[in-house]
Every structure is written in structure tokens, then in C-alpha cells.
Amino acid sequence: MKLIFEKSVKGRGLSLLKEPDVPEYALSEGLLRKEPLDLPEVSETDISRHYTSLAKQAHGINDGFYPLGSCTMKYNPKIDEQVASERAFTALHPLQPEESAQGALEVMYECSKSLCEITGMDDFTLQPAAGAHGEFTGLLLIRAYHESRGDLKRTKIIVPDSAHGTNPASAAMAGYTVVNIPSAPDGCVDLEKLRAVCSDDTAGLMLTNPNTVGIFDKNILEITEIVHSAGGLCYYDGANLNAVMGIVRPGDMGFDVVHLNLHKTFSTPHGGGGPGSGPVGCKSFLSSFLPGKTVVRNDDGSFAFSVPSDSIGSVRSFYGNFLVVLKAYCYILSLGASGIPDTAKNAVLNANYLKHLLEKNYDMAYGGICMHEFVMTLEKIKHESGVSALDIAKALLDKGMHPPTMYFPLIVHEALMIEPTETESKETLEQAAEAFTQIYEMAVKDPEYLRGAPYNTPIKRPDEAEAARNPVLRYIPEK
């Protein structure tokens, strides 16, 4: 498809702004731009059709089943979008007086309180803009805590080898040395290995529970106890909270800090990569370190901003992705006390049902009940037919389905990680299982065919190696 620059015709354009009604001011010549500003010259029709054709080559949650493991691609309720598009929210200046934005402050306050209840934490900051941003923030709370006690030798963060890549990357950004520990054969934390690395240089442990292989680590109380005994703190990566919200809380598992992904668990859309929102909650002994501003309720019922006394500073401007927080708050209000655990149960039920249907043809990396997601290993298929997890994923594209997460977690070979979420019906799960079955049969019958998949997508497999070898990162017109 043509780039918008290739649709540009000299002299085209929209008439958007009115004529100035004050005298035009001229800045001194030396400050002005000499080089031309090369933007496309296009009409409104051009733009409208351009983006409509781009939209047709995108796959959203309404284009089909989206079982992208670890990403919780659930349906995004329309009412939440509608509320967040109200001018009474979108037209608010972040620095307008508090008394003129009481509705917004109430949303921030109530959303924080709800998240505290759901996670078993005492306070929240809404400033982090995404999950990884939350991890970074949470780790800085841990660091500030140790430093405030003069405990400066704690330089290490323990991360299981099954963790998301953001965990070690966030730890490094927060100035920590990462200690990777191998998982036990059941995919859970190896308690002996954990004990072996915990010492007086341990700042903390980062963990998801359920973990990235979709299993709830039943030793969780022992795990957090081991870390606490060594003087470290426990960080909960909330990426997988959808499985257990309203059932069990990170705070009750022994975690001290948690981040949530509102764009996963709380149903806000992902926008093709963002914006997300990654609020961070903590136990009260860490509250004074929170970044940015938090909202408090005055005795008269009004809301006001407050700056934590020993704040780590800011991790971005203003109060975070407010509109995303607003959508998540709407979602929490819709679900309520019973709907939240009900959602989790249905997410887990759907995952187990799909796993059950797939087990006939595909090997699971781990047995037993899974939580909201499960990981298949295609090692055997690869060995027998040469068909890889990638080939199967690409074949799913021809079935109108978004493939599962591929090659993650790293501890499983030829991994496909499937997370159906609760917003898919029994029928959709069965159709997906049928598609997987057909692909399995094809792998046995005609592996060569699968290696050429997909066939019915706007493009065939792209040459990623070439893209990295000779980077072309912007449009340069041919002379």
C-alpha cells in the first residue's frame, strides 16, 4: 500500500484554522527554520481513505480471537470509551485548580482505593504509564526504602528465568544487579535455589503469580518469607492478575509492592502498542516514597493533591495516563465486588477448557490445572515434521486468528503461550481448537505447506533479518 507521502500532491491540503485576527508577529530571522518541513500535502478524502485502508490491515480485538498469552487481550467495553471521550474529562487542563477538577480527582482517588482493595495494598500511584514503567517505579520504592534505612549493601534483585524481559531490564534501570534463578521442573520457584541466593545483599525479588507458565506457585508464602527473612522486599508483577483478582491478593501473599497493567486486567484497549497504564501499589511503610502526586480526601469530602513526603520524584509528567485510569475505573464499577472474582474464574475456566481441547494433539509444557493461560511446547512436532512454533503461529493467521505469544517464556522450547480471556465464548474456544487441530493434521501431512504460511494475509512473511541488517526507518523519496 502507498505511504501517505506517496499520495502527496503539491498544492493539496485542508482548511482547518481561521485567519489570524491579531497583528502577525515576526521573530528574528536567526531563530527561524531554514530547511523545509516535509509533510505530505493531502486532502481530507486522502487522509480518511488512507487510514481506513490501514485499519483494514490491522487486527483488533473485534477482528477475531486474540489469545496472545501474557497480554490479556479481553474485550474493551464501549461504555468505558464513551465516558473517556466526554469533554468534561478530555478538556481538563492538568494544572487547572483542584476545585475545578473534583470529578477527575474523585476518579483518581476512588480508582486508587479500589486497586488497594483488589491487591491488598495501602496506597497507589497512578503516574506510571505502562507495566514496565510501573516496575521501574516499584523498584525505586524498594531502593528508597533500603537507602532510607542506611542499608546500602543491598544491590541485587532476584528474577526467575521465566520472568518477562521487562523485569531484569527494569531492575538494571533502577541501578540493580540482576540475579537470575532457574525455575524448578514444575515451572515454579525453586525454593532451594532461592534460599541459596538470598543474603544481606538482596534488595528484593520480582515475581508474577500465577507465573508466566500459567501456574499459581503454591509455595508463595514460603517464597515471600524467604526473601523477607533475608531483609529483602517482594515485588509483584501484576501482568497475570486477571487469573486471581478477587480470589487472592498480592498483599496477602506477602508482597510489598505491586504494579498492575490496567490495559490488561482492567480491560482498557492497547492502542496498537499503547497507551497503557501501570499504577503501582505498596504497603504503608513505602507510601512516603511514592512518585508524583496522590489524591487525598479532605474532611469536607472534597479531594486534593498531596505530595508524598520522601517521594522518589517523578517518573513522568502530571498524574499518569488519566483517561486510561478513568476507563479502568468504569470497568471496576461495572464488575464490582462479585464481578471481579467472577471474571477471574471465567478467564481460568476458558483457559482450562481450551487446554483440555488442545491436549489431544499438542503437548503441554506443564501438567495440571492452569490459571488464565497455558504454554504448549511444540518440540515433538518440530522434531517429527520440522514444523516450528512459528510455522503454526503463521498458519493460524490464515484462520483469521491472532496467534498466541511465541517463544515465551524462554524456559520452554518451541513455546506457544495461550491466554483466551473470559470474554470469549465456549463456541469461539471450540472453533480455535478446531483450527489448531486442522493445522496439526497439516503438519503431519504437508509440513512444507505450513512453512510457507500465511497465504491469505496482506503480506507474506517479511524478511526481518534484512530489516535489521539494512535499516530503513523512514521514507526517503526517490530523487
Place this chain on the structure above:
Amino acid sequence: MNTYVPSSAEEKRLMLEALGMKDADELYADIPEKIKIKHLSLPEGISEQELSEKAEALCRKNKVYTAIFRGAGAYNHYIPAIVRSVISKEEFVTAYTPYQAEISQGILQSIFEYQTMICALTGLDVSNASVYDGASAAAESVAACRERKRSKALVSSLLNPMVISTVETYCKANGMTVELIPGKDGVTDTDALTSALDDTTACVLTAQVNFLGCIEDCRIASDAAHAAGAKYIMYINPIAAAILSSAGEYRADLACGEGQPLGMPLSFGGPYLGFMAARKELVRKLPGRIVGQTLDSDGNRAFVLTLQAREQHIRREKASSNICSNEALCALCAACYMSAMGKKGMRRAATVSLSNAHYLAKALDSLGFKRIYSSEFFNEFLTSCPVNSDELMKKLDCEGILGGLPTKDGILWCTTECNSREQIDRLLKICGEATK
């Protein structure tokens, strides 16, 4: 209660039966009983209609001003209707990161076009697919300049305070030191900057249009940084960039800024857009997603996420940044905005914002609101306040006007193309009455 679970009770029963279970609670056998909770202490769920009513009640507690003269990091520019229309397309809104290129060409191409426009705006070679906001873009830019023997960042004290605070937070975390360079006459003191530079300096970060609205000649900062072997990072206002010298013209190594003025509403502070561009030699230091062009197996042009060896999911603790989710929809918004505005529209937005500010500044001056600094300014400026600023703001508020931002040094006023002369004259009338 509205859980958006499609399965009927009977369907759930059938699924449980297939698993040999009677109750969904059996799915949680691995969780120790003693930590399971009985009930969340939250209100019960509500219907969509009740939610809609609740939202309306919340909206009524927010005030939408008819005229805004406040900026300080968030700017009330005009948003073309086509932009709102494009960014509400649900294929864009509800998609995940484009991991599967074959079904994500629309999103990948939109980011590639965005990257191209950011390069055009900044005059630099490469752009990433976005970071969270301007402040985190500045912090990531500083981190990208670190070298083994260079870990000091010289940062202008006249950047937006939130940007400074964020840079300081990131630097404290990663072990870089930040030295703030004082201002002089409303712009960064280049003498102080030059004397602070040494062979441990990784980078110099200054704003082209600083927090006080003053326009800085970035050539001196850029040349000084380079003479000391350090990188130069220019923090830019993307609307001002349509008329002011580009980062490329100033030979900046990196440019970054807050993309909110490019078609995003104020939204009480977010979602916004952090944009970043760099010279091509620095491309592997950039954080986050980057889209590149390649060919598919049929030889047709295709777009993919590329240079991923920088990123957290490959490089883990050695990644250039931990960023995963970014602000892709906001990047799409910015690209659509720049396409709709075009060069002429962007220049118009910039010149009208600028001209309105100068018209206002001159008139305020005659009322006794004197500009504190005499430097050239874009669409913001700081004045003294001859009256009690709180009282003045209240008077303006009563008329539906959000006045300039009161600071310890005076009032920071802002105009955009959305402020008509009629609005400005109304503001002036109230200010005039307040001084009598």
C-alpha cells in the same frame, strides 16, 4: 453487574463438566486456603445505565473553561475532526503491539509514517515509535548518551520542572549525575554551561522553547557540548518546531519532546506522547519499538518491528531501556494531525499562537503586568502581577477563563491559535479592572 463474560450458565457448566469439575472454585485448588479472600470490600457492580449516570455526575464536578491561557507543559491546540475520527477506529484502538507483521501492516505503516514525520520535524535521521511522554523522552535521551567514562548530564534549569524531576529520577536510578545549569535573563546561562563541561560530561540537555516560554539559540549549547566531546539533546515544542530552527540545523545529536500538542486533548495530563529522534549513528541507543521497511517473501514492501536486539524481550538486563508498551495510538494521532495540518497548517498554528502571545503580552504590559525577561518568546511568557494573583485567577474563573499559571516569580501566560482576539480582549478587560 456487567462482566462481559459471554458464556451462559449452561455453557459454563458444560465446560466444567468436560474438565471433570462441578464448580469453578475447584480451579483454584493450588491456592492456599488461608490466603483466599471471601469477598472484596467494594460496591457491587452496576448496570451500564447506572455507570453512564454516575459518569455524568462526575463530569458535572469538572469545569470546562471557555478560554484557556495556561500551558506549562499541556497545550490547548485545535484538533481537526479527521484526527478524532481516525484515532477512534477500533482496529487501531484495540490492537496489541504489532508482533505479527502479516496482519499488522496498517499499524506498522502508520508508525513508519510517524517516524518519518518526526524526522522531518526534528531534522534528524531516525525516530523511535514513541515513549510515554515528553518528560520520560528526555530521561531516556539522557540515558542513551551515557558512555563508560561519561556519566554526567548537564541539564538546563529552565526546562519544565516535571521534565527535570523525571530526568533526575531516572539518572539517580541508573547512576548518572545531573548538574543543573542556571538561567540568565530567561535563557540557559551558556557561560555557566561551558564551564561545567568536562570530559565526564555525557550530554547537555536544553530546551529550545523553555519553561518560561523564551526561545533559546541552541547553537551555543550544541557547539559547546560537542567541543567537550559530549552529546547535545534538544527538547523541542513540536508546534514551534514548524517555524523555529530544527534540531538538525543546530546539529543536535538527539531531539525529544512532548507530542501532546500534535492533536491530543489536554485530558488532565494523559495519555500524551513522548517523541524521540536521533542521528543515525545513535539508532542502537534508542529505547523501545522502531519500525523498519523490508520485503516479504513475494518481494513486496513490508514493515516490521526491527533492531529488536536493543529491547528488553531479547536483551533483558542489558537492554537499552525496559520500555515495552508505548503510546502507539498517540503516535498515530500525531501522524494524522501532521498530515491534516500539513506544512502550512503547522506554520499557521505556530504563528497564530506566537502572534496571540505577543498581542497579549503587549497589552498586559500596559496594564502593569510587566514581562520579567526580555528574550524572544514563543507562545508563553512570564509577567509580574500587580494585583493578588489568586484573586485575579478567581475573577477570571468566574468568567469561564483559566488564567495563566501563578508561579513564585509571576504569572506564566500561554496562548494558542484557540485563543481568539475576542477572548484575549475579554481577559484584558478583567485584568484591567482588577488593577483599578
